Amino acid sequence: MIGSLPPALIFFAGALLVALAPGRLRPMLTLLVPLVGGWNLWCVAQGGGFEVALFDYQLELLRADKLAMLFGILFHLATFLACLYAFHVRDRSQQVSSLLYAGGALGAVYAGDMITLFVAWEIMAVSSVFLIWARRTPRASAAGMRYLIVQICSGLLLLTGALLHISETGSPAFGPMGLNSLAGILVFVAFGIKCAFPLVHSWLTDAYPEATPSGMVFLSAFTTKVAVYGLARSYAGTEVLIYIGTAMAMFPIFFAVIENDLRRVLAFSLINQVGFMVVGIGIGSELALNGAVSHAFNDVLFKGLLLMSMGAVLHQTGKINGSELGGLYKSMPITTGLCIVGAASISAFPLFSGFVSKSMVMVAAAEEGHWIVWLMLLFASAGVFHHAGIKIPFFAFFAHDSGIRTREPPLNMLLAMGMAAALCILIGVFPSLLYGFLPWDVHYVPYTADHVLSQLQLLFFSALAFAWLNLAKLYPPELPSVNLDVDWLYRRLGMGSVRRAERAWKKAEQSFADLISHGAGALHRAAAQHYGPTSVLARTWSTGFSALWVVILLGICLILYYL
Amino acid sequence: MVSKKAWIEKRKNVVLMVRILLAVSIILLLLDLVIHRHALFTWEGWFGFYGFYGFVACVALVFAAKVLRKLIMRREDYYDR
Numbered sequence: 103m104i105g106s107l108p109p110a111l112i113f114f115a116g117a118l119l120v121a122l123a124p125g126r127l128r129p130m131l132t133l134l135v136p137l138v139g140g141w142n143l144w145c146v147a148q149g150g151g152f153e154v155a156l157f158d159y160q161l162e163l164l165r166a167d168k169l170a171m172l173f174g175i176l177f178h179l180a181t182f183l184a185c186l187y188a189f190h191v192r193d194r195s196q197q198v199s200s201l202l203y204a205g206g207a208l209g210a211v212y213a214g215d216m217i218t219l220f221v222a223w224e225i226m227a228v229s230s231v232f233l234i235w236a237r238r239t240p241r242a243s244a245a246g247m248r249y250l251i252v253q254i255c256s257g258l259l260l261l262t263g264a265l266l267h268i269s270e271t272g273s274p275a276f277g278p279m280g281l282n283s284l285a286g287i288l289v290f291v292a293f294g295i296k297c298a299f300p301l302v303h304s305w306l307t308d309a310y311p312e313a314t315p316s317g318m319v320f321l322s323a324f325t326t327k328v329a330v331y332g333l334a335r336s337y338a339g340t341e342v343l344i345y346i347g348t349a350m351a352m353f354p355i356f357f358a359v360i361e362n363d364l365r366r367v368l369a370f371s372l373i374n375q376v377g378f379m380v381v382g383i384g385i386g387s388e389l390a391l392n393g394a395v396s397h398a399f400n401d402v403l404f405k406g407l408l409l410m411s412m413g414a415v416l417h418q419t420g421k422i423n424g425s426e427l428g429g430l431y432k433s434m435p436i437t438t439g440l441c442i443v444g445a446a447s448i449s450a451f452p453l454f455s456g457f458v459s460k461s462m463v464m465v466a467a468a469e470e471g472h473w474i475v476w477l478m479l480l481f482a483s484a485g486v487f488h489h490a491g492i493k494i495p496f497f498a499f500f501a502h503d504s505g506i507r508t509r510e511p512p513l514n515m516l517l518a519m520g521m522a523a524a525l526c527i528l529i530g531v532f533p534s535l536l537y538g539f540l541p542w543d544v545h546y547v548p549y550t551a552d553h554v555l556s557q558l559q560l561l562f563f564s565a566l567a568f569a570w571l572n573l574a575k576l577y578p579p580e581l582p583s584v585n586l587d588v589d590w591l592y593r594r595l596g597m598g599s600v601r602r603a604e605r606a607w608k609k610a611e612q613s614f615a616d617l618i619s620h621g622a623g624a625l626h627r628a629a630a631q632h633y634g635p636t637s638v639l640a641r642t643w644s645t646g647f648s649a650l651w652v653v654i655l656l657g658i659c660l661i662l663y664y665l
Numbered sequence: 666m667v668s669k670k671a672w673i674e675k676r677k678n679v680v681l682m683v684r685i686l687l688a689v690s691i692i693l694l695l696l697d698l699v700i701h702r703h704a705l706f707t708w709e710g711w712f713g714f715y716g717f718y719g720f721v722a723c724v725a726l727v728f729a730a731k732v733l734r735k736l737i738m739r740r741e742d743y744y745d746r
Contacts, residue, residue, distance in 0.1 A: 241745075355726060356726065356729055356730045356733050357730075357733070359726060359727060359730035360730050360731075360733060360734045360738070431673075432671065465705070468705040468706060469705065473706055476706070480718060480722070481718075481722045481726075484718070484719045484722040484723055484726075485722065485723070485726050488723050488726060488727075500673065503674070550703075551700050552700055552701065552702040552703060555693065555696055555697070555700050555702075555715075556702065556709075556715040557715075558693050559690075559693045559694065559697075559713070559715035559716040559719065560715045560716070560718065560719040561719065562686065562689060562690040562693055562716070562719075563690055563715070563716040563717070563719035563720040563723075564719040564720065564722070564723045565686060565690075566686055566687060566690050566720060567719070567720045567722075567723035567724050567727075568723060569683045569686060571723075571724065571727055573679075573683065576727070577727060578727065578730060578731050578734060581738070582741045583738045583739065583740065583741055584738075584739045584740065584741055584742075584743045584744060585734075585737045585738055585739070586736075586737040586738075586739060586743075587737070593744055594744070
């Protein structure tokens with residue numbers, strides 16, 4: 103009986119076991135960990151806490167309120183699906199780091215104090231980067247390093263903010279904060295970096311698509327959602343989040359339309375979806391917060407499903423660029439179907455999961471009278487259908503036939519995708535299953551005639567626009583390219599400056615070395631002149647001359663003594 | 666490599682599918698006359714607002730993205746050089 107352990111500890115123990123286990127046992131163990139965790143979670147739900155003392159502070163490792171439980175259940179589910187998807191992977195470092203990463207995310211969600219939160223935050227940062235490095239390409243290792251630096255910056259801000267907060271309030275509690283103090287602002291920025299706020303978002307679109315196929319499924323599930331959880335916990339109702347969230351929902355769709363790497367398209371779409379959640383948190387009403395967290399729940403499932411289907415394409419063909427793919431429905435019909443379920447869910451088609459959660463945020467925005475925000479979110483809703491709902495399945499599985507003939511991915515991948523797709527439909531058809539877990543009472547009814555109709559109109563006319571643009575050859579073709587983003591500042595401008603500085607430094611170092619060697623040479627010559635074998639001080643003197651000098655010196659001593 | 670064209674790839678079938686899409690869209694549009702909308706904003710109640718907005722949004726999105734491409738697109742090895 104292990105009842106009521108902090109879920110993170112089970113995952114860390116599991117990671118240790120997996121690290122020591124022989125090859126064939128490891129995939130089974132990774133699947134077992136979220137199952138044991140799920141049983142523990144059931145015990146946790148019956149009540150119980152877990153506290154340890156650190157110096158003067160009580161650390162609360164297990165605060166299991168409804169908000170934490172919702173994310174806890176979600177992360178167990180996501181870990182199970184992703185581990186199933188990665189069942190064929192034999193790479194020990196990926197298996198261990200993915201469990202540590204999931205454990206870190208659970209540690210953060212159940213943390214009741216800032217110190218525990220910080221530790222979990224850092225475990226997530228350090229373990230997750232191995233999922234990027236595991237791709238073992240030069241691009242992945244460079245992108246992973248950039249990712250790690252950004253994550254560590256977020257961690258440092260969180261640490262500074264947390265310490266300030268503790269010294270101001272005397273309590274390490276992780277609760278509502280607000281932006282009235284420096285501590286509050288620092289923690290806000292730390293959360294904001296992990297949440298991929300605009301201008302600090304490019305670590306995500308830079309690094310995630312460089313991860314391994316299964317690695318990106320893990321990555322998309324945890325980091326941003328933990329940040330959303332943190333914002334919901336500490337900054338609910340902070341107005342600036344409404345505008346930040348709207349910007350997040352808006353700008354990525356433009357990048358997504360012209361992006362060629364289909365997993366990078368989904369990375370942009372991840373920011374877009376998190377934008378809806380951030381708006382909900384900013385509005386702060388019960389409906390809005392329920393919408394935000396339920397959309398986080400659904401997003402992990404349908405974004406995971408889409409990423410799994412694209413990961414399957416990458417795994418089977420070795421290609422992920424829209425310009426190189428097309429016509430894959432012939433050899434991967436099941437994957438195609440499952441991908442379309444994910445696409446319908448993210449586009450919020452009625453009977454799919456996105457429909458029952460995103461609209462809560464929209465209605466909440468309308469109820470509070472934010473009409474510009476509402477119009478922009480509606481634009482983003484049409485846009486997400488355009489780039490994630492249509493573009494992803496269309497360019498991978500249909501469009502022009504690329505001539506690639508392959509096979510369906512391994513059974514474990516298909517099973518994981520099938521389960522995710524089933525959950526998307528289940529939640530879409532029976533929203534009360536999800537609503538029952540939400541932290542606040544739900545009075546919202548998604549299936550009304552006018553909601554279904556207005557959503558269908560929006561989607562069908564968006565599809566019509568896509569069809570027209572495509573047939574009229576107005577649609578931007580998929581091109582092998584790189585699109586500049588904020589990361590240009592550090593990858594090009596920053597690296598350029600660093601290289602210039604490096605050259606200047608090398609030059610300065612060289613001239614300093616020259617100076618030293620010149621100086622040393624001069625010193626050496628002077629010394630040789632005075633002390634060398636032929637110098638003044640090295641001459642041999644006759645005995646008489648020396649005796650004369652001794653007499654003179656003794657005489658001087660005598661005179662000095664006498665005086 | 667590519668043998669004969671699949672059903673979905675034939676031009677006339679593509680046109681057929683687009684026509685079905687168009688027909689469904691028009692039916693959905695006409696349903697606006699039947700189903701009352703609980704509009705939170707006045708414009709939500711206008712006839713065909715959602716359809717019009719969805720269409721315009723997607724066209725605007727694509728044209729804006731094409732302009733954006735002119736500004737930010739670089740060669741694939743831009744960062745590797």
